[in-house]
Amino acid sequence: MQQTTCGNRFRRHGRTSLLAGGVFLMLAGAAPAQEADVTFARDVAPILQEKCEACHRSGQMAPMSLTTYQEVRPWARAIRTKVVAGDMPPWHMSKTTGIQKFINDISLTADQIDTIVQWVDAGAPLGNPEDLPPARTWPSGERWRVGDLLGRDPDLIVTSTPWTQPAEGQDQWWQPVVESGMSEDRWIKAVEVRPTLEGRRIVHHGNTALAEFAVGKAGEIYPDDTGRLFKAGEKVRFDIHYHSVGEEITDYLSIGVWFYPTGVVPKYVVKHSPMGVFQAMDTFDLPPHTVTKHHAFIPLEKPTRILSYQPHMHVRGKSMSMEAIYPSGRIEMLSYVENFNFNWHVNYVYADDVAPLLPAGTMIKLTAWHDNTAANRANPDPTQWVGWGQRTIDDMYHAHVRYVELTEEDYERMVEERRQAAGTDNNQ
Numbered sequence: 289m290q291q292t293t294c295g296n297r298f299r300r301h302g303r304t305s306l307l308a309g310g311v312f313l314m315l316a317g318a319a320p321a322q323e324a325d326v327t328f329a330r331d332v333a334p335i336l337q338e339k340c341e342a343c344h345r346s347g348q349m350a351p352m353s354l355t356t357y358q359e360v361r362p363w364a365r366a367i368r369t370k371v372v373a374g375d376m377p378p379w380h381m382s383k384t385t386g387i388q389k390f391i392n393d394i395s396l397t398a399d400q401i402d403t404i405v406q407w408v409d410a411g412a413p414l415g416n417p418e419d420l421p422p423a424r425t426w427p428s429g430e431r432w433r434v435g436d437l438l439g440r441d442p443d444l445i446v447t448s449t450p451w452t453q454p455a456e457g458q459d460q461w462w463q464p465v466v467e468s469g470m471s472e473d474r475w476i477k478a479v480e481v482r483p484t485l486e487g488r489r490i491v492h493h494g495n496t497a498l499a500e501f502a503v504g505k506a507g508e509i510y511p512d513d514t515g516r517l518f519k520a521g522e523k524v525r526f527d528i529h530y531h532s533v534g535e536e537i538t539d540y541l542s543i544g545v546w547f548y549p550t551g552v553v554p555k556y557v558v559k560h561s562p563m564g565v566f567q568a569m570d571t572f573d574l575p576p577h578t579v580t581k582h583h584a585f586i587p588l589e590k591p592t593r594i595l596s597y598q599p600h601m602h603v604r605g606k607s608m609s610m611e612a613i614y615p616s617g618r619i620e621m622l623s624y625v626e627n628f629n630f631n632w633h634v635n636y637v638y639a640d641d642v643a644p645l646l647p648a649g650t651m652i653k654l655t656a657w658h659d660n661t662a663a664n665r666a667n668p669d670p671t672q673w674v675g676w677g678q679r680t681i682d683d684m685y686h687a688h689v690r691y692v693e694l695t696e697e698d699y700e701r702m703v704e705e706r707r708q709a710a711g712t713d714n715n716q
């Protein structure tokens with residue numbers, strides 16, 4: 289029966305019927321004891337509430353809702369495939385290499401993946417409905433999540449010029465530049481970007497120079513005493529990726545900005561660098577039927593604390609790592625996005641106690657892998673020789689890195705604090 293449900297509701301996912309067919313075969317062979325072990329009601333529903341519903345519920349960006357057993361059952365097989373591959377939830381950071389603690393981590397734990405796999409392999413049983421957790425309630429999409437956290441509405445709201453995405457058609461990149469109307473310089477404490485409620489279905493991602501929209505992400509709040517300057521008269525540049533969903537939808541993005549009180553100047557300035565972009569322009573070269581590796585080296589002149597890392601490549605991008613080469617010669621892998629996916633622009637925000645703390649003279653080494661072979665399913669044409677460029681069919685690489693520069697004294701103090709917190713003395 290599940291094929292019928294699935295076929296009716298999600299015609300474009302015709303392949304799921306085939307996959308669900310496989311579930312029947314498995315069912316026949318599954319041992320009854322296994323079925324009782326892991327159930328939807330007791331074990332799987334809480335995981336989906338925690339890790340999937342933010343996007344997979346009605347009115348949100350994901351193609352199907354996953355809030356009840358009836359909704360989830362037809363997708364069991366596809367869910368297994370996506371979570372095992374690390375495609376869903378969209379979090380493509382290596383689980384074994386580099387720093388592992390992020391404030392916006394939406395990934396599944398190894399145990400959670402295991403639970404889902406066992407459940408699907410046992411025939412995806414419901415179990416005892418009495419074990420079901422209460423339905424999760426979600427704040428209305430019209431709220432500012434950062435506002436909820438800070439306890440007040442934004443000081444400034446700027447909206448992008450509306451865009452109408454046709455029912456069918458190619459993906460569009462919409463890049464309006466909008467006046468902010470700011471008449472004085474102010475320091476930013478937090479920012480959040482959000483589309484209209486309807487627009488959530490067509491916005492793939494939205495960037496501005498200030499912040500980006502990604503579902504499941506509650507905007508950016510900077511650590512105390514840390515901020516960015518919004519200058520009087522500054523314009524807001526949007527860069528929004530829209531895709532068609534079978535019905536015409538008009539959307540605009542709103543950016544909300546929360547400032548420090550007038551006159552307050554935070555001690556640390558959040559800086560942003562598209563690290564590697566110049567090296568990439570000079571050297572990027574991707575022959576047909578080839579997997580390439582490119583490197584960029586970026587020296588840090590001052591002691592630096594890195595806040596976040598967001599690799600950027602196009603459809604042939606495969607992986608990107610960021611290492612630190614310390615002045616002592618020691619090399620440390622900071623982060624390795626193993627399973628890069630061009631459709632997702634995930635910004636990995638380090639937890640405070642592990643954010644890279646690097647001395648002056650450190651060299652950041654980026655390594656970008658691109659796959660221009662037929663094995664890369666996103667590759668439109670492996671016979672092409674690809675150069676650096678802005679179009680999706682061209683390619684590129686750089687890492688958006690947000691960081692603050694520290695004084696020597698503050699750097700020493702922070703290193704010492706970490707050393708004490710860790711109870712060790714091997715912290716560089």
Ligand code: HEC
Pocket residue numbers: 301335336339340341342343344349350351363366367370371376377378394396502503504631
């Ligand atoms: C940040 C939002 C987000 C989160 C969190 C998320 N998804 Fe998704 N999911 C999407 C979007 C958007 C798509 C369609 C585009 C794509 O596949 O990248 C999708 C696609 C899928 C698909 C493939 C559907 C198809 O067309 O075949 C599956 C299966 C899936 N998600 C399962 C899950 C599961 C299970 C979780 C939680 C463990 C999860 N997703 C978490 C946004 C999300």
